[in-house]
Amino acid sequence: xxxTRFDVLTIGNAIVDILAPIDPAFxxxxxxxEGIMHLIDAERSAYLYDLMPADKRQISGGSAANTAAxxxxxxxxxxxxxxxxxxxxxxxxxEDLHHIGVHYSVARLHNGPATARSMILVSPGGERTMNTYxxxxxxxxxxxxxxxxxxAATVTYMEGYLWDPLEAKKAFVQxxxxxxxxxxxxxxxxxxxxxxxxxxxxxxDLMRSKTIDYVFAxxxxxxxxxxxxxxxxxxxxxxxxAELAAITMGADGAMVVYEGEIISVPAFPVHxxxxxxxxxxLFASGFLLAxxxxxxxxxxxxxxxxxxxxxxxxxxxxxxxxxxxxxxEHGVDLSRKIxx
Numbered sequence: 001x002x003x004t005r006f007d008v009l010t011i012g013n014a015i016v017d018i019l020a021p022i023d024p025a026f027x028x029x030x031x032x033x034e035g036i037m038h039l040i041d042a043e044r045s046a047y048l049y050d051l052m053p054a055d056k057r058q059i060s061g062g063s064a065a066n067t068a069a070x071x072x073x074x075x076x077x078x079x080x081x082x083x084x085x086x087x088x089x090x091x092x093x094x095e096d097l098h099h100i101g102v103h104y105s106v107a108r109l110h111n112g113p114a115t116a117r118s119m120i121l122v123s124p125g126g127e128r129t130m131n132t133y134x135x136x137x138x139x140x141x142x143x144x145x146x147x148x149x150x151x152a153a154t155v156t157y158m159e160g161y162l163w164d165p166l167e168a169k170k171a172f173v174q175x176x177x178x179x180x181x182x183x184x185x186x187x188x189x190x191x192x193x194x195x196x197x198x199x200x201x202x203x204x205d206l207m208r209s210k211t212i213d214y215v216f217a218x219x220x221x222x223x224x225x226x227x228x229x230x231x232x233x234x235x236x237x238x239x240x241x242a243e244l245a246a247i248t249m250g251a252d253g254a255m256v257v258y259e260g261e262i263i264s265v266p267a268f269p270v271h272x273x274x275x276x277x278x279x280x281x282l283f284a285s286g287f288l289l290a291x292x293x294x295x296x297x298x299x300x301x302x303x304x305x306x307x308x309x310x311x312x313x314x315x316x317x318x319x320x321x322x323x324x325x326x327x328x329e330h331g332v333d334l335s336r337k338i339x340x
Contacts, residue, residue: 009153012064013137014082020056045133060096070285075324079103085136089115151182154292160191187214190221268309278317282307294337
């Protein structure tokens with residue numbers, strides 16, 4: 001096996017989050033339903049961007065990129081693969097990742113759609129209304145997958161959202177091939193129940209064919225995968241299909257299913273849940289880093305729950321506290337085991 005340059009490499013949609021507080025009347029004027037994610041086109045995206053207040057915050061986002069950010073905050077070596085355009089928001093995205101210590105070397109897209117952005121309008125009560133333009137992030141191809149990077153990562157983690165564009169789907173499968181060629185682990189997240197409903201058979205095949213080793217899901221995604229309202233039944237099913245399944249359960253904590261055994265841990269206490277966005281992404285960062293360093297599964301679950309607890313305590317899907325320091329304070333061991 002080659003030397004490890006990265007603990008975790010993640011692949012997903014590269015999106016810039018643009019956050020701004022707004023007056024509820026703005027939503028009514030623009031015909032938006034509060035708390036809903038609206039997919040929009042380039043023209044609508046440019047229109048809303050110009051309408052947003054001057055004090056908007058721009059920060060790199062996207063599910064898998066959030067996971068990479070969490071790994072870096074926990075003290076791990078992280079890399080991200082996702083597509084942005086050669087435009088100002090593409091620069092924002094790349095600079096953000098560089099600033100937090102995430103390796104990012106994907107070539108920018110020229111003469112194509114603009115960098116993806118999610119305009120997040122925050123109501124006075126904290127409710128978030130999203131308007132997402134996917135743009136350049138859907139232009140990821142096999143050419144963006146570098147064997148030397150995948151082979152140098154202990155685990156490669158991918159979004160279910162990548163299954164939408166055909167070329168990104170090919171890139172996903174190529175990355176899994178490179179990982180296994182170099183005797184590395186692969187992982188993916190089911191992303192959301194709607195994504196599962198679109199690609200249920202293909203997601204099951206990814207697990208059953210051993211293309212994917214570790215699966216991440218929340219309770220609703222898991223139930224959707226097996227078309228059941230019974231969590232216990234869904235857990236029994238995924239135990240047969242996946243080598244390892246990590247399942248988040250919100251306030252009830254998280255569980256892992258591995259070799260017929262179920263291990264669960266409670267959630268870390270949080271004074272107030274301010275914004276649940278990014279909770280699953282950060283859970284994955286803690287779990288994957290601990291697992292990649294040879295820690296036992298209970299410690300991996302605790303690391304995931306710790307990281308999730310930080311991100312739900314404030315607005316935004318990236319950690320604002322030093323997660324490595326938090327882990328030390330709570331006795332969560334993220335050191336590398338000698339035999340890992």
